[in-house]
Amino acid sequence: MKIIDGNIASPLGFSADGLHAGFKKRKKDFGWIVSEVPASVAGVYTTNKVIAAPLIVTRESVTKAQKMQALVVNSGVANSCTGLQGMEDAYTMQKWTATKLKIAPELVGVASTGVIGDLMPMDTLQKGLSKLVVNGNSDDFAQAILTTDTKVKTVAVTEQFGRDEVTMAGVAKGSGMIHPNMATMLAFITCDAVISSETLQLALSQNVETTFNQITVDGDTSTNDMVLVLSNGCTLNQEILPNTPEFDKFSAMLHFVMQELAKKIAKDGEGATKLIEVEVINAPNSLDARMMAKSVVGSSLVKTAIFGEDPNWGRILAAVGYAGVNVPVDNIDIYLADIPVMLASSPVGFDEEDMQDVMQADAITIVVDLHAGDSVGRAWGCDLSYDYVKINALYRT
Amino acid sequence: MKIIDGNIASPLGFSADGLHAGFKKRKKDFGWIVSEVPASVAGVYTTNKVIAAPLIVTRESVTKAQKMQALVVNSGVANSCTGLQGMEDAYTMQKWTATKLKIAPELVGVASTGVIGDLMPMDTLQKGLSKLVVNGNSDDFAQAILTTDTKVKTVAVTEQFGRDEVTMAGVAKGSGMIHPNMATMLAFITCDAVISSETLQLALSQNVETTFNQITVDGDTSTNDMVLVLSNGCTLNQEILPNTPEFDKFSAMLHFVMQELAKKIAKDGEGATKLIEVEVINAPNSLDARMMAKSVVGSSLVKTAIFGEDPNWGRILAAVGYAGVNVPVDNIDIYLADIPVMLASSPVGFDEEDMQDVMQADAITIVVDLHAGDSVGRAWGCDLSYDYVKINALYRT
Numbered sequence: 001m002k003i004i005d006g007n008i009a010s011p012l013g014f015s016a017d018g019l020h021a022g023f024k025k026r027k028k029d030f031g032w033i034v035s036e037v038p039a040s041v042a043g044v045y046t047t048n049k050v051i052a053a054p055l056i057v058t059r060e061s062v063t064k065a066q067k068m069q070a071l072v073v074n075s076g077v078a079n080s081c082t083g084l085q086g087m088e089d090a091y092t093m094q095k096w097t098a099t100k101l102k103i104a105p106e107l108v109g110v111a112s113t114g115v116i117g118d119l120m121p122m123d124t125l126q127k128g129l130s131k132l133v134v135n136g137n138s139d140d141f142a143q144a145i146l147t148t149d150t151k152v153k154t155v156a157v158t159e160q161f162g163r164d165e166v167t168m169a170g171v172a173k174g175s176g177m178i179h180p181n182m183a184t185m186l187a188f189i190t191c192d193a194v195i196s197s198e199t200l201q202l203a204l205s206q207n208v209e210t211t212f213n214q215i216t217v218d219g220d221t222s223t224n225d226m227v228l229v230l231s232n233g234c235t236l237n238q239e240i241l242p243n244t245p246e247f248d249k250f251s252a253m254l255h256f257v258m259q260e261l262a263k264k265i266a267k268d269g270e271g272a273t274k275l276i277e278v279e280v281i282n283a284p285n286s287l288d289a290r291m292m293a294k295s296v297v298g299s300s301l302v303k304t305a306i307f308g309e310d311p312n313w314g315r316i317l318a319a320v321g322y323a324g325v326n327v328p329v330d331n332i333d334i335y336l337a338d339i340p341v342m343l344a345s346s347p348v349g350f351d352e353e354d355m356q357d358v359m360q361a362d363a364i365t366i367v368v369d370l371h372a373g374d375s376v377g378r379a380w381g382c383d384l385s386y387d388y389v390k391i392n393a394l395y396r397t
Numbered sequence: 398m399k400i401i402d403g404n405i406a407s408p409l410g411f412s413a414d415g416l417h418a419g420f421k422k423r424k425k426d427f428g429w430i431v432s433e434v435p436a437s438v439a440g441v442y443t444t445n446k447v448i449a450a451p452l453i454v455t456r457e458s459v460t461k462a463q464k465m466q467a468l469v470v471n472s473g474v475a476n477s478c479t480g481l482q483g484m485e486d487a488y489t490m491q492k493w494t495a496t497k498l499k500i501a502p503e504l505v506g507v508a509s510t511g512v513i514g515d516l517m518p519m520d521t522l523q524k525g526l527s528k529l530v531v532n533g534n535s536d537d538f539a540q541a542i543l544t545t546d547t548k549v550k551t552v553a554v555t556e557q558f559g560r561d562e563v564t565m566a567g568v569a570k571g572s573g574m575i576h577p578n579m580a581t582m583l584a585f586i587t588c589d590a591v592i593s594s595e596t597l598q599l600a601l602s603q604n605v606e607t608t609f610n611q612i613t614v615d616g617d618t619s620t621n622d623m624v625l626v627l628s629n630g631c632t633l634n635q636e637i638l639p640n641t642p643e644f645d646k647f648s649a650m651l652h653f654v655m656q657e658l659a660k661k662i663a664k665d666g667e668g669a670t671k672l673i674e675v676e677v678i679n680a681p682n683s684l685d686a687r688m689m690a691k692s693v694v695g696s697s698l699v700k701t702a703i704f705g706e707d708p709n710w711g712r713i714l715a716a717v718g719y720a721g722v723n724v725p726v727d728n729i730d731i732y733l734a735d736i737p738v739m740l741a742s743s744p745v746g747f748d749e750e751d752m753q754d755v756m757q758a759d760a761i762t763i764v765v766d767l768h769a770g771d772s773v774g775r776a777w778g779c780d781l782s783y784d785y786v787k788i789n790a791l792y793r794t
Contacts, residue, residue: 049726050718081714083743116711117744223715300697301789308790314513317478318620321447329446346480347514386783392698393705 017136289377414533
């Protein structure tokens with residue numbers, strides 16, 4: 001596998017673009033991805049009981065058509081908690097796009113992110129759609145889907161499958177409300193491999209637990225989260241089938257793309273100054289390890305301590321303790337940026353100056369060794385800063 | 398029931414005091430409650446897997462002796478995550494107190510709150526204990542148990558049981574790490590009723606779910622939480638027995654004291670500027686209602702919005718949706734400080750100026766009407782402010 005300097009339109013047969021339509025004041029707020037041919041599609045959606053209209057429409061179309069050819073996304077207005085009008089608007093968004101592209105409506109995915117509860121300004125949408133042209137600047141797509149994100153989040157890789165080179169690319173938006181099981185997160189992944197929607201769903205589902213579902217920014221789960229993977233078969237390689245070495249290779253490729261996007265989302269959490277990576281090792285099983293890692297990375301007290309560059313490892317052990325995992329807690333080692341701070345569940349002294357040095361890094365790794373098995377779990381998050389409060393206290397107004 | 402201007406030593410036969418021993422730099426940090434005679438005792442303890450040494454010692458003694466006569470508490474050092482030495486120190490704390498008071502060690506409860514991971518400074522403890530005298534200023538006890546709390550938290554009530562007047566009083570400390578199922582919270586309740594330890598435990602257990610377990614400050618659950626109720630029988634009234642009108646009266650009294658302490662803890666959460674009360678009504682059952690209320694009051698996005706005086710009700714609905722409760726979410730009404738903001742799960746317009754006025758209050762009530770039954774659940778919390786971050790980024794150093 002090779003990391004390339006590409007974007008969401010790097011896989012064969014895809015194009016993407018973004019522009020300012022007017023959902024937001026000045027920034028780009030409307031984008032699209034289009035495939036030359038209908039692509040196989042797989043998706044995972046928010047676990048929130050309250051599901052935004054565009055997700056309902058997209059999920060329904062994916063189930064019905066089992067293919068997707070185009071995807072339109074706006075940022076600024078989430079079209080969530082908008083009742084029947086919101087549903088109608090999401091269907092209209094799908095229909096207008098289909099008409100513009102001269103394809104069937106159910107081949108169009110729609111996604112919205114931004115303020116909850118406001119109705120979609122349909123004239124703004126129409127204005128955006130009127131400028132939709134296939135073949136554009138896909139870096140603008142990465143910009144157009146952002147809300148309070150400070151950076152675009154993209155990754156692209158290639159891998160050899162026999163004589164064919166398959167390209168896969170991902171783009172995401174994250175920021176606030178990132179937590180278990182899909183939060184206000186949108187991630188779109190394109191690929192040019194030949195793979196059925198069913199096999200694609202298998203690969204997506206088996207990788208989501210260890211990647212996107214292991215990041216947390218503030219514990220809130222949004223109504224609009226969605227990950228969609230499109231693979232259009234344009235490389236004309238052999239079809240990738242389950243239970244083959246090719247599937248494993250494809251799955252590893254997808255895992256890498258998803259994990260990179262997940263880490264980029266965590267690092268760019270609202271107000272974040274540092275990426276936090278927690279690795280729980282020697283656990284009885286990987287589910288327990290992941291739950292514990294996520295408990296630590298999600299602790300407000302750990303997050304504020306890391307923001308303050310304070311090696312308050314007691315809070316780490318406390319978060320291990322309330323993870324809801326039945327593991328003995330009397331023989332735990334904790335390492336903060338490779339410096340042991342607790343061995344066999346007892347504090348160990350460390351050089352305060354060395355610690356101050358490593359705590360200044362913009363990525364902090366916490367390792368928790370349970371000495372209770374051989375499984376590993378990882379989770380990613382960010383520190384909790386003044387800016388998180390500032391951004392979220394004043395978001396709506 | 399009558400609220401009186403009393404304190405933890407108001408029930409007959411109790412005394413309490415507090416002083417500065419040196420666990421903290423300047424503030425009072427060591428206190429005790431002593432009963433003239435061994436009292437019936439009931440307790441609930443943290444659900445964190447990592448349990449601090451003083452809790453292990455106290456719980457063990459309560460189980461063994463089924464009585465308690467004295468309680469010593471220090472603030473500044475939590476004696477948590479301190480390994481075998483921590484256990485030894487907690488036993489020593491119990492033994493030294495017993496020797497000083499000339500009672501059996503298992504009649505002494507010990508509690509510690511403050512920084513996790515540091516060993517107890519035993520010379521400081523000895524210094525504090527050397528000044529322990531029965532009959533002191535019980536307002537100083539309320540001071541001595543605080544950490545980052547800004548206010549003492551006390552409540553006292555009386556109730557007639559036949560010709561006898563029973564007095565009950567409570568004192569608590571709260572602040573950070575307040576969350577489900579006992580967080581860094583200490584609450585001590587004294588009473589002079591005649592009641593067995595078993596019946597007292599029954600009354601405590603049936604009220605803890607709707608009071609202390611319904612407050613949240615930051616989602617972290619501490620290693621040191623404990624609620625202890627002591628009732629010494631000094632009124633010489635009839636014994637209160639289960640399944641009697643007297644028991645119901647006693648339980649209502651205890652519920653009131655616990656709820657008042659819980660609300661005071663929520664209101665004084667670290668960095669809090671506002672108390673948030675969430676009431677979920679017309680729910681299918683009270684457990685679901687409580688889970689939902691707690692999900693809303695614990696949402697970082699709701700908390701920051703309230704801090705910003707922003708009526709961002711979409712975040713409230715989102716938190717209802719991820720509460721993990723299986724309730725239809727298509728016919729929900731939401732009221733923010735009595736102003737309807739959502740009816741039948743659709744936004745309703747409101748007067749922005751009226752809303753700005755009510756959002757300035759220092760207590761904000763959120764009502765969520767599910768139209769799905771007749772049960773009610775309440776939860777209390779506080780907003781998330783810059784000061785929360787400040788306090789917790791710099792706590793240890």
